[in-house]
Amino acid sequence: MLRREGDIRIPSGCAIAAIMNRKGERFNGQQILASIAAMHQRSNGLGGGFAAYGIYPEYRDYFALHIFYDDDGARQICERYLQHHFRIKHQEPVPVRQSRRIAGAPLIWRYFARPREDKFYREHIGEEEFVARVVMTINADLRGAFVASSGKNMAAFKGVGYPEDIGEYYRIEEYQAYIWTAHGRFPTNTPGWWGGAHPFTLLDWSVVHNGEISSYSTNRRFLEMYGYKISLQTDTEVIAYAFDFLMRRQGLCLNDVVDVVASPFWSQLEEEKQARLRRKYSGLLLNGPFSIIVATNNGLVALNDRIKLRPLVAALQDEFLYVASEEAAIRVVAQRLDRVWSPGGGEPIVGLLHDKKGLLDVAPSAIQAAQSA
Amino acid sequence: MSLSMLTPAFTVERNQDRCIGCGVCVKQCGNSVHHKDEDGFMWVIDKNCVGCHRCAVLCPTQALAIKEFPAALRPNSYWSTSSLREIYAQAETGGVLLTGMGNPRPFRSYFDHLLLNASQVTNPSIDPLREPMELGTYLGSQVSSLGEREKPLLKLDMPIMFSAMSYGAVSLNVQKSLARAAREKGTFWNTGEGGLHSDLQEYAASTIVQVASGRFGVNPDYLNQAAAVEIKIGQGAKPGIGGHLPGEKVSADVARTRMIPAWSDAISPAPHHDVYSIEDLAQLIETLKVATNFEKPISVKVAAVHNISAIASGMVRAGADIVAIDGFRGATGAAPMRIRDNIGIPIEIAIAQVDQRMRDEGIRDQASLVAAGGIRNSADVVKILALGADAVYIGTAALIALGCHLCHTCFTGRCNWGIATTEAQLSKRLNPELGAVRAANLLQAWEHEIKEMMGGMGINAVDSLRGNRLMLKGIGLEQHELDLLGITAAGY
Numbered sequence: 001m002l003r004r005e006g007d008i009r010i011p012s013g014c015a016i017a018a019i020m021n022r023k024g025e026r027f028n029g030q031q032i033l034a035s036i037a038a039m040h041q042r043s044n045g046l047g048g049g050f051a052a053y054g055i056y057p058e059y060r061d062y063f064a065l066h067i068f069y070d071d072d073g074a075r076q077i078c079e080r081y082l083q084h085h086f087r088i089k090h091q092e093p094v095p096v097r098q099s100r101r102i103a104g105a106p107l108i109w110r111y112f113a114r115p116r117e118d119k120f121y122r123e124h125i126g127e128e129e130f131v132a133r134v135v136m137t138i139n140a141d142l143r144g145a146f147v148a149s150s151g152k153n154m155a156a157f158k159g160v161g162y163p164e165d166i167g168e169y170y171r172i173e174e175y176q177a178y179i180w181t182a183h184g185r186f187p188t189n190t191p192g193w194w195g196g197a198h199p200f201t202l203l204d205w206s207v208v209h210n211g212e213i214s215s216y217s218t219n220r221r222f223l224e225m226y227g228y229k230i231s232l233q234t235d236t237e238v239i240a241y242a243f244d245f246l247m248r249r250q251g252l253c254l255n256d257v258v259d260v261v262a263s264p265f266w267s268q269l270e271e272e273k274q275a276r277l278r279r280k281y282s283g284l285l286l287n288g289p290f291s292i293i294v295a296t297n298n299g300l301v302a303l304n305d306r307i308k309l310r311p312l313v314a315a316l317q318d319e320f321l322y323v324a325s326e327e328a329a330i331r332v333v334a335q336r337l338d339r340v341w342s343p344g345g346g347e348p349i350v351g352l353l354h355d356k357k358g359l360l361d362v363a364p365s366a367i368q369a370a371q372s373a
Numbered sequence: 374m375s376l377s378m379l380t381p382a383f384t385v386e387r388n389q390d391r392c393i394g395c396g397v398c399v400k401q402c403g404n405s406v407h408h409k410d411e412d413g414f415m416w417v418i419d420k421n422c423v424g425c426h427r428c429a430v431l432c433p434t435q436a437l438a439i440k441e442f443p444a445a446l447r448p449n450s451y452w453s454t455s456s457l458r459e460i461y462a463q464a465e466t467g468g469v470l471l472t473g474m475g476n477p478r479p480f481r482s483y484f485d486h487l488l489l490n491a492s493q494v495t496n497p498s499i500d501p502l503r504e505p506m507e508l509g510t511y512l513g514s515q516v517s518s519l520g521e522r523e524k525p526l527l528k529l530d531m532p533i534m535f536s537a538m539s540y541g542a543v544s545l546n547v548q549k550s551l552a553r554a555a556r557e558k559g560t561f562w563n564t565g566e567g568g569l570h571s572d573l574q575e576y577a578a579s580t581i582v583q584v585a586s587g588r589f590g591v592n593p594d595y596l597n598q599a600a601a602v603e604i605k606i607g608q609g610a611k612p613g614i615g616g617h618l619p620g621e622k623v624s625a626d627v628a629r630t631r632m633i634p635a636w637s638d639a640i641s642p643a644p645h646h647d648v649y650s651i652e653d654l655a656q657l658i659e660t661l662k663v664a665t666n667f668e669k670p671i672s673v674k675v676a677a678v679h680n681i682s683a684i685a686s687g688m689v690r691a692g693a694d695i696v697a698i699d700g701f702r703g704a705t706g707a708a709p710m711r712i713r714d715n716i717g718i719p720i721e722i723a724i725a726q727v728d729q730r731m732r733d734e735g736i737r738d739q740a741s742l743v744a745a746g747g748i749r750n751s752a753d754v755v756k757i758l759a760l761g762a763d764a765v766y767i768g769t770a771a772l773i774a775l776g777c778h779l780c781h782t783c784f785t786g787r788c789n790w791g792i793a794t795t796e797a798q799l800s801k802r803l804n805p806e807l808g809a810v811r812a813a814n815l816l817q818a819w820e821h822e823i824k825e826m827m828g829g830m831g832i833n834a835v836d837s838l839r840g841n842r843l844m845l846k847g848i849g850l851e852q853h854e855l856d857l858l859g860i861t862a863a864g865y
Contacts, residue, residue: 215837
């Protein structure tokens, strides 16, 4: 029997893309759909997905939990678990458009919820840490349930199929977002499990990833030491957790995170601080070929491995930032571009919302503290 | 005295057609195997031969061959020839059997049951001749937060250091060779417990000094000029017992370095008499940190014994910055044979268990892990790093590079290769200039090989090899062994 993702590690190749409006103005999913569809040949129909930020303004203060269920029994068990930990404001099945090209879809529900205060106060942790632990527990321990996304005012729409078909299935043209990211997957071997598709998420973080992390086991074992439950055995999962760990829990700014995960070579380090970061977090150096787009509510960062073993192109036009595996995927949605460039290895492309400029320079938890003050 | 029942271990065969009677073999053999009569007749005493091959290597006409003595006892798979020989020897002397170097018994080598990974298609392998390939390693605690002062660290250009071998157990020329090689290759050598000879102080920045139970040669200068201080609790060849450098090896020079009277026995007690518990170790670590103004990482070296993961965890909690673990193949200048051959556990298992235990307890960042004892080649280095070590110590391999032929008779002090001896006539056979080149060559060769293996895995920094157990697969191992090593079987 084929073992599914989580039981075995499956390397995959991919296409990635992102479009962001830096003013925070929202636009629907048609452009990102066209962009990722232009790279059809980079995926093989065994995985596609999208992350969208700004889509649930009416529930902006609630964690939006998108959950896959194998069957209704799993849903009932998981909902009991959710009710135990959350106050749920609203819940419903995620609307989908049936399609001949999509098969084997799980039950997909979404919940807008806030953690029960007594639960996380008792554990002396913040609500984000509480939600992160609940999500990891569901994914690791509740059979037949998988949390596809868990951030605020965002969601991941993903599944088994070509990305353009997945987008059509989820009706993403009906959502308005200021950041869209997309992924088309080319796994080498998979029985097709919806949880294994990208983007991979935790809280507001979403990651789409092309490549294979040779340092996977080192990174995984480092993160496990800090309580992360690695349930999928995908490289992408450890990238999401690495960003979460370094920014939310260690309080690093984005530039420092880049210096950890794609550290310059010892001989090219410019300042002592970079060397210190590399020594302290050497277990989180991402090695091997990758291009990734990591997004959060404030913006996104696109990054190559430090010797650029995977393609990554960026472009600017007015307020729009485009990122993709291939330039063609940008040209197909934006003919006139102010600037197109291919970043070097380990050189991040950072897209920040104008009105929140600099916010990615501090950790998200610090942002929240500032906002609530 | 009754007749010795021991047959020789080796026989020396001389090809008379080749022998020119030059007498090199007579001069070279410190064990009085070779003799030459006044009339030029050459003859040998086989029973004196230890199998060190000095004569055979130096014979200008390759006239000598050393062979196992054809004792041809009745075959017995239980009572081996060596078990008989050991009983004969003990019946003659009433003594403990002494031996040197590491455990030679045919226990399973886990290194030989581990296979490494390489990239194909989905991940490009990296050519170390075309791309940077980083072996730089820092040893020490990484727990201080970015706002605090960083704890003292050892910076290694490659994750290989020379094991502790004391002056007295080995010749000064061995230490000179290793010290020079270590400085040249950006790594460290270790004094062992015999103090730091005045000739070696120029290499202090490449030196790890030991504080062992005998406290030989320990003084404030000794501690403060070194790069790091290592508390030696035990060693893989003789866990649980101390050391004994016989008085005849304690020359005036050795005595001065050890700060003891010449020609007196140098006894290292089995335990440190101020460390009877883990809290005592914490105090000794703190004492050494204070004595070195908190500027040196403190390493603690122990033998790999049955409950090593709990011990190592305790050492980290006691403040050790580096935990050095010596596996049961680790060598020695002298140890009781029964101890060497029957005590301890393999370094592969010990490192796998300790690394996992430290992660489970969330303290892996508090200390680096150094593996020692039986590292034979660069593939062993790569495998033990992937199991979880930060760096390795090599001792036997380094001595072999200097000429050791593993005759296991270091304890006699008559090492014909000038290695395990303090006799001036024998010591000078090892030229430290040439020795340094050979030791540095070995490091350089392994460095190249490690880079090739890492490149094949698609890894360009040793940071990403450390603890990367997915790069290892087991072959011919039982499930419980795979579980202990934290890996899966080949093909799985």
